[in-house]
Amino acid sequence: MGIVLTSLSAQGPDRETAEVLFHSRRQLIRGPSETGKSYIYDCLWYMLGGNDLPESFPLTQGYQEFRLRFKAADGEYEVRRGLSGGGAAVYTRVLGDTEDQAFEPLDQDLGELLVALCGASGKQILRNHSKRGAVTGDDLRHWSLWSQSDIPAKQPSAGSGHAASKHEAAFHLFLTGTDDSAIQLRKSATEAERARGELQSAETALKRIEALMPKDLRRNEVEEALERVDTTLSAMTSQYEARASALKDLRRQLAETSDALHRVENDWNHSQSMISRFELLDKKYANDQARLGGTNEGVAFFQELPTVDCPLCGTPAESQVDPNDLRPTAPSRYRAAIAAEAEKIRALRVGLLAALQHERGRYQDLKARASKLAADLNVLQNREAMVLMNTRVEFTANPKTLALRRSELSEQLSNFDEIQRLTAEVDRLRKASVRKRITVTREGGTFGREVANRAKELLNTWGFTSIQNIALADGPCDLRIDDRSRLSYGAGVRGLYLSSLVVALMEHALEKGHPHLGVVVLDSPLKTYAHPDSTEEHEVPPATVIDRFYGWMSTWRGRGQVIVLENEPIKPETAEALEPITFTRIRGKGRYGLYPLRDGVVPRNDASDEGDAN
Structure with missing residues (x-):
């Protein structure tokens, strides 16, 4: 886990790229003041997600963008960010690609990316005693990048x-x-104030409900009374249901009988109508027969009369009527037709009388059935009336009164439940409204001793060989050297002690697989200790510490990456092994500073030459 810085550069149109390359293990960048060493620290802080812009000065004019490259286990990344501010854009490419392989945009926040690459994704740490949150880029930078x-x-x-x-x-x-995901949080002031408001509301509601309840009323009394009312209502309901069941069957019979009577009466009325029609038709047939009989007699009488001329004018009969009608056979044919029609009507009448007789029998049958059904219906109606008249209430209580009493008892029981709930809520809110002070105790244990021992080894390597004991204080996250707090020492010594702590912490975290940025940047860790105007009493000569510190860097093969920005001199033989980046601040001799000199720009020799950066 962790990252390895590979390069930092500033770029702009028509400007020579200002770039420094970092060794994968250790990198010393040294030179006199105002050459851009501290400016490099500011750039690294800024390019790793910090908000503070690196200071601008004449040599930065025309440069528009910083680029920081670093490697991780899964690839190589490039962060691009403007010199004038703005967000950071992240690009990536697969490790092992050639240098001309283009970086592809990565749609991920820089801080989230760094947290993920350092193995801290999903980790929760306390922001304060009331709030917990995820690890951020600031948490990584704080313990990795240390300014002058x-x-x-x-x-x-x-x-x-x-x-x-x-x-x-x-x-x-x-x-x-x-x-810290398992650490109990202290309630925030806002949460406590909200709980107090909820407590006041709960207490008011509790008092209001208690005022509605009789003082001597007990819950068990209400429950027993409600049980008695429910028992009575249940018995009454059962009685009503039994009666309703009986009436239901009786009324079903009534409906069936009434329907049957209605159908029989309809048939009866229809039969009566048919009889009337048949009798009327029979009368017609009788009239037709009488008419045909009279006609037949008339024809017979006409047939017997002799043919005579007109008595008035003497005109022959043949001249007045159709001669065919005067033939002897004509009346006979007419009488035969009358006889045939009369026989037809007689036959029809025989059939009609048979149908009439049948319909009269059907009429009598329907009449009898209607009488029986009417009698049955009357019996059923009398039984229904008797059931309704014989209905009697077997309980002295009025069902309506019982229902009202049940509602009253149920409301009282609900009030008891609400009082119980509000009482518990009041107790909870009283506890919630109190902000108990929570003491967070973290113990480094064996890990703390390991880091302290690593720091002691580093200090011994740097020349502080007289240290008797060293420990890591869990509370302040700092060293105690020879039973003294680190902060009790002089500025130069405590600075080196701090440097040993942060390097030891990085090595330890990477060795154990714990989260860490994987880089330590120290800006001028030796300067304060070696300052010629320092009034501190040095147990170890500054020159010794400087030489041994640089010697340690030249041979260091520990886990992680250490970048030191320093202006103290280095021995040639050590420089040959360490291969530092050296800024000379001398025109025409070596590398002037981070930014190359350009025509028309005259570097100033005051503190603003390259900002206030050293």
Whole structure:
């Protein structure tokens, strides 16, 4: 886990690229003041997600973009960010690709990317006693990048102010690999105030409900009374259901009988109508027969009369009528037709009388059935009336009164439930409204001793061989050397002690697989100790510490990457092994500084030459 910085550059149109390359293990960048060493620190802080812009000065004019490259286990990344501010754009390519392989845009926040590459994704640390959050890029930067002013400062290593809590939590995450997800949080002031408001509302509601209840009323009394009312209502309901069942069957019979009577009466009325029609038709047939009989007699009488001329004028009969009608056979044919028609009507009448007789029999049958059904219907109606008349209430209580009483008892029982709930809620809110102070105790244990021993080895290597004992204080996340707090030592010594701590922490975290950025950047760790105007009493000569510090860097093969920005001199033989990047601040001799000199730009020799950066 962790990253390895490979290069930092500044680019702009028509400008020579200003670039520094970093060794994968250790890199010393040295030179006199105002050559851009501290500016490199500011750039690294900025390019790893910090908000503070590196200071601009004449040589930065025309440069528009910083680019920081670093490697991780899964690939190579390039961060691009403007010199004038703005967000960071992240690009990536697969490790092993050639240098001309283009970087592809990566749609991921820089801080989230760094946290993921350092193995801290999903880890939770305390922001304060009331809030927990994810590890951020700031937590990684704080313990990895140390400025010239922070190293010798007489302040806790975790910093001061609101950020100190989360820096302490991040330190213990790097140290132990365990986050703060299991630590109980203290309620925030907002949460406590909200609980107080809810408590007041709950207490008011409790008083209101208690005022509605009789003082001497007990829950068990209400439950027993409600049970008695329910028992009575249940019995009454059962009685009504039994009666309803009986009436249901009786009314079903009534409906069936009524329907049958209606159908029989319809048939009866239809039969009566048919009889009337048949009788009327029979009368017609009788009239037709009488008419045909009279006609037949008339024809017979006409047939017997002799043929005579007109008595008035003497005209022959043949001249007045159709001669055919005067023939003897004509009346006979007419009488035969009448006889045939009369026989037809007689036959029809015989059939009609048979049908009439049948319909009269059917009429009598339907009449009898209608009488029986009417009698049955009357019996059923009388039985229904008797059932309704014989209905009697077997209970003295009125069902309506019982229902009202049940509603009253149920409301009282609900009030008891609400009182119980509100009482428990009031107790809970009273506890919730109190902000109990929570003491967070983190113990480094074996890990703490390991880091302290690593720091002691480093200090011994740097020349501090008289240290008797060293320990890591869990609370302040700092070293105690020979039973003294690190901050009790002079500025130069405590700066080197701090340097040993952060390097030891990085090595330990990477060895154990704990989260860590994987890089330590130290800006001028030796300067304060070796300053000629220092009034500190040095147990170890500054020259010895400087030589041994540089010697350690030239042979260091530990885990992680150490980048040191320093202006103290280095021995040639050590420089040959360490291969530092050296800024000369001399025109025409070596590398002037981070930014190359250009025609028309005259570097100033004051503190603003390349910003206030050293």
